Amino acid sequence: MSCRYKNECPSYSGWCEGPKPDFSKCVQFLITAYENTKKQLDECRDDREKQVSKKVVRKIQKEDIMIGRIKFAKGTKSYWCPNCDKAITGTDHHCRYCGQKIEF
Numbered sequence: 128m129s130c131r132y133k134n135e136c137p138s139y140s141g142w143c144e145g146p147k148p149d150f151s152k153c154v155q156f157l158i159t160a161y162e163n164t165k166k167q168l169d170e171c172r173d174d175r176e177k178q179v180s181k182k183v184v185r186k187i188q189k190e191d192i193m194i195g196r197i198k199f200a201k202g203t204k205s206y207w208c209p210n211c212d213k214a215i216t217g218t219d220h221h222c223r224y225c226g227q228k229i230e231f
């Protein structure tokens with residue numbers, strides 16, 4: 128019996144065929160495939176969660192900073208991404224760094 132996944136298997140070299148098939152390498156492949164799928168699902172979930180808006184974090188500047196080309200002087204209000212904690216501008220609907228949807 129030949130393995131139906133052998134064309135997709137990155138480590139296929141015939142051990143899963145013949146009278147003494149060694150499936151331990153198949154298990155390795157399955158674990159890798161499972162982990163890759165899980166990673167993709169996790170990334171998908173993260174992307175979906177970023178589409179649900181989160182309340183922006185407001186701070187009062189303690190010192191002058193630049194956000195993009197805009198200068199925020201000491202004492203002015205600044206906005207921060209609730210997901211990755213980076214400075215964003217008041218006109219951003221999404222964080223320019225991580226893509227998180229922002230609610231003001």
Ligand SMILES: [Zn+2]
Pocket residue numbers: 208209210211212213222223224225226227
């Ligand atoms: Zn962010």
